Amino acid sequence: MTPGLLGNVALVLGFVFTALGLVLSAVAWWAKDARYVEAAKRAAVFSFLAALLAFAALEWALLTDDFSIAYTAKNHSTKSPTWVKFATLWAALEGSILLWATFQALYTLFAARRLRDYWMAPAVLGTLFGVQLFFFAVMLFVANPFTPVPNPPTEGPGPNPLLQNHWMMAVHPVLMYLGFVGISVPFAYAVAAMLARRYQSWVAETRWWTLVAFGFLTAAIFAGGWWSYEVLGWGGYWAWDPVENASFIPWLLLVAFLHTALVQERRGMFKTWNFAYVTLAFAATVFGTFLTRSGVIQSVHAFVEGAVGPVFLGFLLAVLFVGFSLLSRVASEVRDVGGLNLVSREGLLLGASLVFATMAFVVVLGTLFPLIVEAATGDKVSVGSPFFDSVFAPLGTVLLLLMGAGPLFPWGRLDAYAARALSVMLSALALSMALSLFLGATFGVALGVGLFAYNLVAVFAQAGRGVAAWRKKARGVLAAVFAYLTRARRQVGAQLVHFGVALAALAIVFSQAYRVDAQKTLEVGERAVVAGVPLTLHRLDARDEGFRYAVIAEVEVPGVGRMYPRLHYYPTMNSPLAAPSVHYGLYNDDYLILQAFDTEQGRWATLRLVRTPMVLWLWIAGGIILFGVFYIVFPGFALRRRESAEVAA
């Protein structure tokens, strides 16, 4: 038995079980017979086991340095540390599709176990199996990691050095795929609901899944930002690069969906809109993969491998076709009824969803604009941070204003409590803006501070309202606070998320506005002021680390201590890769990059110092957002268990 053989067998098994599951689901649907659903659930178990086996086979090849299959021959090196070998599975195209397929099978399995509604179950499973079949087919017919190599080499080039430079690179793609694949579950529920004509209840049933996907996607985006910050060597965390945009688009659509779903849950409205949002969010994950895997668009993060591009494009068109043909049917059948008072929670939610949709549209257009212009006029243009930053500032402002008010308003109207709280929030906004301007801040920074103060007051006002509602049932204020925190987990979680978003916005504003970035050449032993900071270069060292050469500068930064920025030379790269040294601080981060050095005698080094305020708070905000999502999602398990216990009793 070789890894190649095992892998191929596993892929074929996975394909067969998935196809079987699809057929069983279809039979269950047409025959309206629940026994076939049970059989399809079993197929989900086996297809997951097959995917797991393929995964294990590829890890086996990687960890035992087996170069007899295409994937290891192209992407593996015996010299990599073990964790890099393990993560090499998702460092290139074929392997990452295997990881994707494995996660898809995992989600199908979990979704199958949680299915309650036998009317919708066949269609939910059928859709998930359909998606899963696509990934197995891609591996079998287009991008097989287990293709045998006729003359196996004894050593390979190893994965892209950018990926080896930081352990985050082992984590970030995993989170991203967990998020992307997670969206397939709400999508499958939506398709099933449309097929079964159960237009109302699916949004509540999929909320848990949507939040899980949203949590993973958020974690992936923050992890990616953090990785860029630590690795790419320019001290930034987001560059509006096409690959980053490709993960941001589904995120925006998912948030838009989460919020209109609240309106549907409560008021039974926006059924078609919600279906459209889910379909688009799912399509956006495929679109993102198409963008980054087809070589259509240039990016530092992209894998340029053409063959799968057209396949993903075909899949994207298929998803959109299915989505929109169902949508047209829904649109002709569903007749939502009801007048909405726009000065109310639902009105603000709709405003928010309008802004989210617009943001998604801007990111899609901005990312594709160079292609559009080139096709239309033959000219070349670039669209990057200066454009996106200037457009997102006003949209973000509107969003932050809505975000403070939305959860404070009752459904259907504006009441005295919300009106009073809103006037306090607006005063906080005005006062802190005025104070910031007085202290010499720019307008943008002052607005950022004001919006943060506004949302901070909003959090307390919302909590006050929540606690007041529990006062009637609980004895004493403390008991009411406790009851609110533990029983109203959904509201508390949403508040945490919103607070995290406001904090992230503040951190972004400060880090953009007050970042300083300067470069200077120092002799060894010299002390010089760079970007206002006196640096001392103590030593310059070169080291042979086996799989790379490293040049290391030892720099004294006052108030921080010694920092060690490095340059790495990889045999496969034709230019050195900087490994910056970062010191995190509550006020400022100091970020040192070794730009160049005296290659002859090691007498001088050129250092670049980036001092950025509040970056640490961005990562803290990410943590708060994730904790908020977790806070809502977690009791999902407990609730389900209680539910099933009741059913059993």
Added chain:
Amino acid sequence: MKRVWALLLLFTLALAQTPTGEPPPDLSPEVFRIASELRCPVCQGESAAESNAGVSQEMRRQIAEMLKEGKSEEAIKQYFVERYGEWILYAPPKRGINWLLWLAPAIGLLVFGFGLWRYLAEARRREAELALSEEEIRALERRLEEE
């Protein structure tokens, strides 16, 4: 130790990154700010402030020099546009087809907003159609009580 330096020397010579022996120039924050709005011409989607490719380093050096000569930010950008075309700018100039991009937020808000307004108007009209009049409600209540 000596061996490693020699190897690195070979490496850098082979790459001809920067001419050896001569350190890169000192750069002020202003240089990086301007460079961040310009594209690195040989990279895959990185700005001239992010990238460490030879061209980007050269661009930063030129920016520093032009700043020293007292040139304005506009003039510096213009210089690069003349050399590389407008493609070098990360914010496309506001003219011609580029307006489509700059107006995208407004277009998005208008189109989605219009859709939302149509939807709400429709839902409200239906509600009015389906609503029962006072008499109908009273009639129904009476029937309920009778049953």
